[in-house]
Amino acid sequence: MTKTFAELKFPGRLVAVEGLDGSGKSTQIYLLKRWLEVQGIKVFFSEWNSSELVKAATSKGKKRELLTPTTFCLIHATDFADRYERQLVPLLRAGYIVLCDRYIFTAYARDVVRGCRPEWVRGIYDFAALPDLTFFFKADLEISLQRILDGRPQLKYFEAGMDLRLSEDSYESFRIFQGRILEQYLAMAPEFNFITLDANQAIEAQQSVVREILGSRLKLSDFAANHAILRPQPSLKPLAAAH
Amino acid sequence: MTTNSRPAARKPSPSRIVVPLRTARRFYGHGMPNVNLNRLAGRLIVVEGADGSGRSTQIARIVAWLEGNGHATAQVGLKRSTLVSEELELAKKGNILSRATLSLFYATDFADQLENSILPALKAGFVVLADRYIYTLMARDLVRGMDMHWLQNLYGIALVPDAVFYLKVSPETLVQRNFAKDFALDYWESGMDLGLSRDMFDSFIRYQAMIAGQFHRLQTTYGFHIIDGDRPPDEISHELQKKTEAVLAAR
Numbered sequence: 001m002t003k004t005f006a007e008l009k010f011p012g013r014l015v016a017v018e019g020l021d022g023s024g025k026s027t028q029i030y031l032l033k034r035w036l037e038v039q040g041i042k043v044f045f046s047e048w049n050s051s052e053l054v055k056a057a058t059s060k061g062k063k064r065e066l067l068t069p070t071t072f073c074l075i076h077a078t079d080f081a082d083r084y085e086r087q088l089v090p091l092l093r094a095g096y097i098v099l100c101d102r103y104i105f106t107a108y109a110r111d112v113v114r115g116c117r118p119e120w121v122r123g124i125y126d127f128a129a130l131p132d133l134t135f136f137f138k139a140d141l142e143i144s145l146q147r148i149l150d151g152r153p154q155l156k157y158f159e160a161g162m163d164l165r166l167s168e169d170s171y172e173s174f175r176i177f178q179g180r181i182l183e184q185y186l187a188m189a190p191e192f193n194f195i196t197l198d199a200n201q202a203i204e205a206q207q208s209v210v211r212e213i214l215g216s217r218l219k220l221s222d223f224a225a226n227h228a229i230l231r232p233q234p235s236l237k238p239l240a241a242a243h
Numbered sequence: 244m245t246t247n248s249r250p251a252a253r254k255p256s257p258s259r260i261v262v263p264l265r266t267a268r269r270f271y272g273h274g275m276p277n278v279n280l281n282r283l284a285g286r287l288i289v290v291e292g293a294d295g296s297g298r299s300t301q302i303a304r305i306v307a308w309l310e311g312n313g314h315a316t317a318q319v320g321l322k323r324s325t326l327v328s329e330e331l332e333l334a335k336k337g338n339i340l341s342r343a344t345l346s347l348f349y350a351t352d353f354a355d356q357l358e359n360s361i362l363p364a365l366k367a368g369f370v371v372l373a374d375r376y377i378y379t380l381m382a383r384d385l386v387r388g389m390d391m392h393w394l395q396n397l398y399g400i401a402l403v404p405d406a407v408f409y410l411k412v413s414p415e416t417l418v419q420r421n422f423a424k425d426f427a428l429d430y431w432e433s434g435m436d437l438g439l440s441r442d443m444f445d446s447f448i449r450y451q452a453m454i455a456g457q458f459h460r461l462q463t464t465y466g467f468h469i470i471d472g473d474r475p476p477d478e479i480s481h482e483l484q485k486k487t488e489a490v491l492a493a494r
Contacts, residue, residue, distance in 0.1 A: 053340065054348070057330040066326050070275040070354045070400055075327070078347040085341035115276030123396030127343050 004130045005092050012092030013218055016103035019137035020178050022147035023199045029101050031207045041223045044091050048102035051082040062158055069114035076107055077124050084128055097223050104128055109184035136189055139199035141179055260313035264494045272399015285365035286490055289376040292410030293451055294432045295420035296472045302372050304480045305487055309370050317364035320374035324355035346384045350397050377401045382457035406490045410472035414451035
């Protein structure tokens, strides 16, 4: 789909954060959520790969290293679809600001690096509308790597891209893998109007930019919990009839 | 592998075993990474049809006949993957999945079996009998309103089979066969999730007719062999055997 939720006349708005592991995006979206909550705004936070239903299968697949690029893509798409259909869309219909820690662009980047055809991956996620705002936290590769490697010396198999056989050494594999994902993000940034933020800056400096942009792009009072809902019916056709 | 089937209609002739030639392989669409199509020998034969259409009976007979004729066989079916079959079963019991989710869950199961069962068996030169393939999955999703282009892209990972036999049986006959087998209709095979009718019998008839309609639509794109499944099993076996022979002889 090439439309945002605003373009589809949803009363709610979807804000996504994207970036490499260790870019600090999760911290930023958490702080954004806290800020909105304090103001009494209807806000919901959703994380990549968190659907209760699909989680068991995904973690089994990861633990036993059963996933191939194709099934890795499909199982994450299943997880996304479950959250999208059961949570995101209903909440957006109800006028929520939905904050997503990773959205379809994560799949676009990772699955393509794993060797899936870009057209195939994009076609699969075609049922999903685009975010109204996408913040891309762009950190230097070395800084992101350092943040991850400092905190968690034990890298997981798929996280390090070990399935790609880039290197026998998990740290080296992780570096190459993350570098390739960064390339994908950079290529997508203009196409999907990413708002690129300098993730090398201090947490507070980044957060004030994020809040300022959100405040200027959205009329936050429209999303207040006590705001009367008198809005037109959104024009999203059923998922299936998106074409 | 299967030994519980009735004797095949024709006597096997082990002295003259046909060695199938390697045929050109392709995917329906974008395919999947890390697959070398040139290394796939063997044959892929799909049997499609509703529950009660005689699929399992006919597959067992084809297998017996193939093995009698010196061909190694492997059998695959839907919802049998190590990766997601358990979770899929659980989710279906609760009937809590939305349609894109259910669709993708099934696609994951399919992809897992394609990569871990079908492709290795073909590489080893087996004749693979698939008890249903992407067409059932697509027909079910189409009935539930999913978009055809979306499904075609999704299942562009599927390998084009050497033959697809679609056992076409009228909904009325299907009902009778299902009752004769377990005196009950299956919730999903009756399309109860669609709310067509609160009467399960009525829902089953309507749902199966809708599925048949979608198979008809898919037939124009995917070119199935439509097998009249309302005939006696022996007649059907005979036809399938002849068609399978042709598949083995194809170049």
